[in-house]
Structures are given as structure tokens and as C-alpha cells.
Amino acid sequence: MQEVRVELGERSYSILTGTGLLVRSGSLFKERGVKGKILTVTNPTVAQWYLTPLLDSLAEAGYQAETVLIPDGEEYKSLEQAGRIYDKLVDGEYDRKSVLVALGGGVIGDLTGFAAATYMRGIRYIQIPTTLLAQVDSSIGGKTAVNHPKGKNLIGAFYQPNLVISDVGTFRTLPEREFSSGMVEVIKHGMILDPDYFEKLEHEAQAIKARDPEIMAEIVAGSCRIKAAVVQEDERETGRRAILNFGHTIGHALESITGYQRFKHGEAVALGILAALKIALRNKILDDAALYPKAAAMFESLGLPTKLPAGISCEGIMALLYLDKKVEYGKIRWILPKSLGQVLISSKIPPETVKDTLSELGGV
Numbered sequence: 343m344q345e346v347r348v349e350l351g352e353r354s355y356s357i358l359t360g361t362g363l364l365v366r367s368g369s370l371f372k373e374r375g376v377k378g379k380i381l382t383v384t385n386p387t388v389a390q391w392y393l394t395p396l397l398d399s400l401a402e403a404g405y406q407a408e409t410v411l412i413p414d415g416e417e418y419k420s421l422e423q424a425g426r427i428y429d430k431l432v433d434g435e436y437d438r439k440s441v442l443v444a445l446g447g448g449v450i451g452d453l454t455g456f457a458a459a460t461y462m463r464g465i466r467y468i469q470i471p472t473t474l475l476a477q478v479d480s481s482i483g484g485k486t487a488v489n490h491p492k493g494k495n496l497i498g499a500f501y502q503p504n505l506v507i508s509d510v511g512t513f514r515t516l517p518e519r520e521f522s523s524g525m526v527e528v529i530k531h532g533m534i535l536d537p538d539y540f541e542k543l544e545h546e547a548q549a550i551k552a553r554d555p556e557i558m559a560e561i562v563a564g565s566c567r568i569k570a571a572v573v574q575e576d577e578r579e580t581g582r583r584a585i586l587n588f589g590h591t592i593g594h595a596l597e598s599i600t601g602y603q604r605f606k607h608g609e610a611v612a613l614g615i616l617a618a619l620k621i622a623l624r625n626k627i628l629d630d631a632a633l634y635p636k637a638a639a640m641f642e643s644l645g646l647p648t649k650l651p652a653g654i655s656c657e658g659i660m661a662l663l664y665l666d667k668k669v670e671y672g673k674i675r676w677i678l679p680k681s682l683g684q685v686l687i688s689s690k691i692p693p694e695t696v697k698d699t700l701s702e703l704g705g706v
């Protein structure tokens with residue numbers, strides 16, 4: 343087991359990564375001084391494999407725990423489902439010392455974190471992420487939210503968990519596209535901040551594809567370290583934390599133009615990363631031309647897209663880009679690679695460059 347600390351003063355916490363951790367949750371909670379009544383939030387997909395082992399382990403360690411099941415899907419990251427969690431907490435007379443446990447992917451993590459941030463003005467919560475994306479990204483850094491019918495993550499709070507337990511054994515049941523989609527955030531971490539980590543990903547490509555637990559445990563811990571370092575510097579994304587949005591500007595536009603149906607988030611971000619590389623090369627911000635084929639090869643080997651699907655309109659994406667929340671004063675703040683492991687933020691990219699890049703990637 344590896345332990346990564348997120349140092350945020352009185353909001354500091356540990357991320358525990360490794361294999362076989364889920365069944366040890368009860369004793370890990372105890373070791374870390376977790377007290378109080380526990381309400382676990384999960385969905386039926388995750389529950390079928392992981393709820394009983396978790397509840398058994400909590401019971402063995404003497405915890406009183408109940409469960410609330412949320413239907414599976416992004417559309418249930420909603421105020422209505424948060425309301426169901428509050429109802430269960432109120433009906434069960436959960437007090438301020440109670441603990442919420444999020445068992446699932448980013449949807450369950452964001453929803454549970456939001457409920458924890460708001461119930462009785464804030465109770466403790468623990469993340470037990472079960473997707474790769476949740477282990478390397480959404481469970482770290484305290485962004486919690488629910489969606490509004492008019493937009494994703496519009497209602498939320500920065501609220502840090504008290505503990506994160508990431509068991510890579512849960513990848514065993516993860517569908518292929520979910521796994522590959524999570525790998526995009528991993529690759530992103532290497533590209534923006536850590537060349538050695540990126541090279542390790544290239545080197546271990548086969549073991550990663552096979553989801554080798556030992557390698558995946560190292561990778562999850564590595565990504566947690568990288569993200570934790572950024573969050574420690576800029577908890578509320580007033581500056582540096584924005585670099586984690588690398589690839590997300592075009593990625594979000596692609597998700598939006600396809601009605602959030604065509605792409606998994608990571609698939610759209612993979613295309614966004616390739617676009618950012620092309621834009622940086624065109625503008626001579628990046629001179630290492632080998633980086634593009636390296637990234638494309640990594641994405642291809644994971645079954646991720648490297649070209650836009652047929653029929654995507656460059657004009658349509660351009661229009662959407664200017665609605666993105668990262669647009670300040672009418673200019674897009676591009677996060678672009680300078681070299682492997684380094685990015686810069688630029689508002690000086692001519693729209694024609696962006697349009698040409700989209701068309702080179704297959705846009706019409």
C-alpha cells in the first residue's frame with residue numbers, strides 16, 4: 343500500500359492506493375481514527391461487486407453502516423438525488439459526527455461530496471473510488487458538484503474528503519472504454535508535469551493494457567502525487583490548478599456538440615490533447631514534433647480516438663469554444679505544451695489556427 347498526502351493545513355488527508363484495500367476498509371478507517379455512524383452512497387452496478395465486501399469489513403471493525411443506492415448515470419448527479427441522501431440522513435438521525443462514504447466512480451464521488459459539504463453545513467466524507475478516472479482525478483482535490491438541467495457541475499462546493507481509499511482491484515470489472523478514458527487523465531498528468539512518469543507509461547504500455555495490478559497501483563499513486571501537488575498549490579483553482587484542464591477546452595466542446603452521447607469524457611479529452619499539441623506546434627510554442635506521434639500512439643493502443651468522427655463541424659465547435667467557462671474577456675485561455683512535462687497558458691492563439699487544427703483532425 344502506498345500513501346499520498348494532500349497537504350492543505352487542517353483540511354489535509356491521505357490517499358491510500360494499492361490492491362486488496364476495499365476488504366480492509368473497516369480496519370483502515372479505524373487506524374485513521376474514523377468515528378461515527380456511516381452512510382454509504384453507491385449505485386447498483388458498483389454495489390453488485392463491491393458493496394458487500396465493504397459493509398462486511400465495516401461491520402467487522404464495529405461500524406454501524408447503512409446504504410443509499412443512486413441509479414447509475416450522469417443524469418443522477420442531481421439535486422434530486424442529493425435530496426434522497428439528505429432524507430436518509432435526516433430520517434436516520436445522522437448527526438454532525440456522521441460520515442458519508444462514496445463507493446463508485448466520479449458521479450457517486452461528486453454527488454456524495456456535495457451532500458457531505460451541505461448536510462448540517464458539512465460532515466466528513468470518505469472516497470472509495472472504483473473507476474480509474476475517479477482514482478486519478480475526481481476523488482482528489484475536493485471539487486464536489488451536482489448538475490443543473492442547463493449545465494454540468496453548476497452547483498457545487500470545494501470540500502475536501504477526509505480519506506481516499508483507492509483499490510486498483512476494482513479495475514477488474516471496469517468496462518474497456520471506462521478504463522481507457524481514465525488513462526487519458528493519467529497520460530495528461532505525465533504530459534503536463536512529469537516527463538519520467540510519461541516515459542514510464544510508454545514503457546509499461548502492455549502491462550497497463552493488461553491492467554496489471556502492481557503497475558496500476560504504481561500508476562494510480564503516481565497520478566495522485568502529481569494532482570495532489572497541483573491542488574496543494576492552488577486549492578480553489580485561482581491560477582495554476584487550471585493546467586489540469588489541458589485538453590479539456592476542445593474536449594468539452596466535442597462532448598457538447600455530440601450531445602454528451604458520442605464520447606466518454608476521456609475520449610473527447612484525448613482529441614482535445616491532440617488538438618492542443620497541434621496548436622502548440624503550429625504556433626511554435628512546442629518544438630518537439632515527436633510528442634504528437636507519441637501521444638497519438640499511446641491513445642491508439644488504448645483504443646482511443648485520434649481523429650474526429652465523420653460530420654463534426656469546425657464552425658460548430660468554434661462557436662461552442664467561445665461559450666466555454668474558461669473564456670475570459672472574450673479570449674480563450676489555451677493550456678498548451680511547451681515541452682514534455684511543461685505547459686503554458688496563452689490567450690494569443692488566432693482562431694484560424696484552431697479552425698485549421700480541427701479540420702486537420704477530420705472536422706468538416
Ligand SMILES: NC(=O)c1ccc[n+]([C@@H]2O[C@H](COP(=O)([O-])OP(=O)(O)OC[C@H]3O[C@@H](n4cnc5c(N)ncnc54)[C@H](O)[C@@H]3O)[C@@H](O)[C@H]2O)c1
Pocket residue numbers: 385387388414415416419446447448449450452472473475476479480481482483484485486494495512513514515516517520
Ligand atoms: N470532482 C472532480 O474533480 C472531477 C474530475 C473529473 C470528473 N469528474 C466527474 O466525474 C464524473 C465521471 O466519473 P466516471 O468517469 O468515474 O464515471 P461514472 O461514475 O459514471 O462511472 C462510469 C461507469 O462505470 C461504472 N463503474 C464504476 N466503477 C466500476 C467498476 N469498478 N466496475 C464496473 N463498473 C464500474 C459506473 O456505475 C458507471 O456506469 C463526471 O460527473 C465528472 O463531472 C469530477
